[in-house]
Structure formats: C-alpha cells, structure tokens
Amino acid sequence: MSLFQLTKSQSVIGLDITSTTVKLVELEAKGDEYTVKAFAVEPLPEGTVFEREIKNVMALSESVKRCLKKARTKCKQAVVAVPDQAVVTKIIDAPAEVGEFDLENYVNDQAPNFIPYSIDEVALDFDIIGPDHRAPDRQLLQLVAAKLEQLEDRTGCIKAADLKPKVVDVESYAYEHLLPIAAQMTGFDLANEVVAFVDAGATTTQFNVLSKGRLIHSRSLSFGGKSLTEDIMRRYGMSFPEAGRAKRTGELPDDYQHSLLEPFTEQLSAEISRAIQIYLSNGDGPDVERILLAGGCSAIANIEQTVQSITGLDCQVINPFESMKFAKSVNKDRLLEDGASMVVSAGLAIRGLM
Numbered sequence: 001m002s003l004f005q006l007t008k009s010q011s012v013i014g015l016d017i018t019s020t021t022v023k024l025v026e027l028e029a030k031g032d033e034y035t036v037k038a039f040a041v042e043p044l045p046e047g048t049v050f051e052r053e054i055k056n057v058m059a060l061s062e063s064v065k066r067c068l069k070k071a072r073t074k075c076k077q078a079v080v081a082v083p084d085q086a087v088v089t090k091i092i093d094a095p096a097e098v099g100e101f102d103l104e105n106y107v108n109d110q111a112p113n114f115i116p117y118s119i120d121e122v123a124l125d126f127d128i129i130g131p132d133h134r135a136p137d138r139q140l141l142q143l144v145a146a147k148l149e150q151l152e153d154r155t156g157c158i159k160a161a162d163l164k165p166k167v168v169d170v171e172s173y174a175y176e177h178l179l180p181i182a183a184q185m186t187g188f189d190l191a192n193e194v195v196a197f198v199d200a201g202a203t204t205t206q207f208n209v210l211s212k213g214r215l216i217h218s219r220s221l222s223f224g225g226k227s228l229t230e231d232i233m234r235r236y237g238m239s240f241p242e243a244g245r246a247k248r249t250g251e252l253p254d255d256y257q258h259s260l261l262e263p264f265t266e267q268l269s270a271e272i273s274r275a276i277q278i279y280l281s282n283g284d285g286p287d288v289e290r291i292l293l294a295g296g297c298s299a300i301a302n303i304e305q306t307v308q309s310i311t312g313l314d315c316q317v318i319n320p321f322e323s324m325k326f327a328k329s330v331n332k333d334r335l336l337e338d339g340a341s342m343v344v345s346a347g348l349a350i351r352g353l354m
C-alpha cells in the first residue's frame with residue numbers, strides 16, 4: 001500500500017520522522033538479501049513535530065539535510081510515511097470484472113461514500129486484496145485516503161532537502177514490510193500466525209496486529225521511554241540529556257533497577273496487555289499468538305521476559321539489521337546496537353525496493 005510509486009532504483013532511503021528525531025536507513029536489495037549502505041539519526045529542534053504533525057517544515061528539512069550529511073549518502077530516492085492518524089483506510093468491494101486499470105476510476109467514484117473528508121483534501125490510493133470469498137462476483141480492495149496537508153508537508157520537506165519522494169507510505173505499513181524478515185529471524189509461521197508488532201519509542205508505543213503477513217489493526221499508545229527519562233531526572237537531579245545517556249549506559253545508583261526500571265517495564269507490559277484486550281474486544285479479530293518487540297525501549301535488558309510473563313505470550317526483540325549485510329563505510333556495531341529503534345526507517349526503505 002502506498003500513495004505514489006514513481007520510479008524503480010538501486011538503493012533507497014527510508015526516512016522515519018519521529019517525535020524527536022529523523023532516522024535514516026539506506027538499503028540496497030539483491031534477491032531477498034538486503035545491504036545497509038548508510039544510516040544516521042539526527043535530533044529535531046524542540047517543537048518541530050508535535051503529536052506527529054509537522055509544526056516547522058523549514059526546521060525539519062534542515063534536520064533532514066544534516067541527517068543526509070551525517071550518513072554520507074548520495075542516494076536521492078526516499079520513502080517517507082504519513083502517520084496513521086492522518087489516514088483513513090477502508091475495505092470496500094468492487095465487481096470482479098473491473099480490471100486493474102478501471103479500478104482507479106471506480107475507487108475515485110466510490111471514495112466519497114466512505115471517506116469522512118472532502119475528496120479535494122485527500123490523496124487516494126488502493127490495493128487489491130483479492131476475490132471476495134463470500135460473493136464470487138465481487139473483489140475486495142483496501143482503500144486508503146491520506147490528508148493532503150500532512151502528505152505535502154512531508155514530501156515538501158524532503159524535496160527541500162534535495163531528495164525525491166519515491167513512495168509515500170502509511171507509517172504502520174512499515175511493520176508489514178518488515179514481517180518477512182522478522183519471520184525468518186524468529187522462525188514463526190508468516191502464513192498462519194497472528195503477531196503483535198510493538199514499537200516502544202520515546203513518546204508513543206505503536207501497537208500493530210498482523211495476520212497472515214497483513215496489518216489488520218493498529219493503535220498508537222501514549223506511553224514511551226520519555227516517562228522513564230523524566231523519572232530519572234526527578235529522582236537523581238539530572239538534566240534530560242544526562243538522564244537519557246545514563247539510561248543507555250546504566251550508570252545509575254543501585255536503587256534504579258528496583259525503583260524505576262522494573263516498574264517501567266511492568267507498566268509497558270501492562271499497556272501491551274491492555275492493547276491486546278482492546279483489540280480482542282473490538283470484534284472478530286483472531287487471537288494474538290506472539291509479540292515482536294522493537295523501538296528504543298526494547299534495548300532494556302531482559303524486557304522480553306517481563307512482557308512475556310505479564311501478557312502470557314511469547315515475546316522476541318526484533319532487530320532487522322541482524323539479518324542484513326553492511327557496506328564497508330557503515331558502523332555495523334552502532335547499527336546493531338540501535339537497530340531495534342530503526343524498524344520504521346528499515347520498513348520504509350524495504351517498501352521503496354519492492
């Protein structure tokens with residue numbers, strides 16, 4: 001699923017615009033093997049992005065330029081994503097005899113019946129799911145409509161950084177693109193298992209359910225590692241950057257583990273457990289069978305064990321770069337250390353290579 005597909009090329013940049021950073025991963029594909037050509041993370045000035053909305057396009061494009069420089073890449077093709085909040089998706093049906101070419105007109109005609117915005121305010125795209133098994137003369141389509149303003153903010157700022165937007169995706173689809181790699185790494189059955197892919201970041205935890213390799217549910221939880229950083233600041237009288245660094249190095253007083261870290265991992269696990277219950281109570285979705293955990297918070301030692309004991313589900317941390325090759329210029333150890341927080345960038349780059 002994407003909103004534009006422009007050209008095919010050798011290597012592609014996936015660009016994740018988060019609440020506090022820009023994260024870049026450049027990938028190249030040979031067969032089903034990926035090589036990391038470059039990566040970089042650049043912090044955003046305070047107030048650039050708020051609740052996933054870009055508040056300062058100029059500041060963002062300057063940060064993207066710095067990020068490109070840091071990554072030392074010459075690649076110009078980039079994939080960005082609009083946040084799920086800016087998108088409406090809907091499964092609709094169409095007569096089976098309408099061919100791929102005419103479906104575009106069909107979707108344009110039908111869209112106003114399904115989308116709660118004026119059709120002039122959105123960009124439309126669709127994906128053919130396949131035949132409707134309940135009605136042999138119908139086929140199912142996934143319709144996606146993204147708010148133009150949010151889409152243009154993103155494409156505008158990457159164009160200003162001298163990049164070409166190859167694809168504009170929807171953020172949660174990045175997890176779908178990564179799923180085959182995650183299945184290969186952990187040995188789960190992609191074709192049959194239902195997994196929750198949880199990306200625990202700084203301000204949000206993205207909770208996604210995927211069945212048979214497709215995204216079927218997605219929710220953004222307002223909980224992330226920033227609350228632990230703020231607790232460290234308060235308890236030990238540190239600045240925000242000091243607390244962030246201490247969290248990574250573990251250089252904190254002895255009571256940190258018991259007083260702050262354990263309650264945080266328990267709360268995160270409880271949030272995941274609650275998200276699963278909400279997903280199940282929503283309707284007829286299949287039971288979640290395992291959890292794949294990513295995001296900066298997945299770097300907390302043994303976090304998967306706490307998640308496992310609170311949710312009762314098998315939990316594995318996913319670092320997609322463990323299965324990739326690296327160009328000589330890439331700092332492999334650094335990327336392997338931080339890889340679980342770069343899942344969206346990696347998923348977007350993979351989308352650009354499809």
Ligand SMILES: Nc1ncnc2c1ncn2[C@@H]1O[C@H](COP(=O)(O)OP(=O)(O)OP(=O)(O)O)[C@@H](O)[C@H]1O
Binds near residue numbers: 018
């Ligand atoms: N080794 C570590 N131990 C504990 N926490 C860590 C570690 N490394 C990173 N973090 C925390 O992970 C969080 C950042 O995660 P991530 O990079 O996935 O967030 P983000 O994608 O920038 O934010 P968001 O998706 O919420 O906009 C921060 O709170 C950071 O302190």
Ligand SMILES: [Mg+2]
Binds near residue numbers: 018199201202295344
């Ligand atoms: Mg994130």
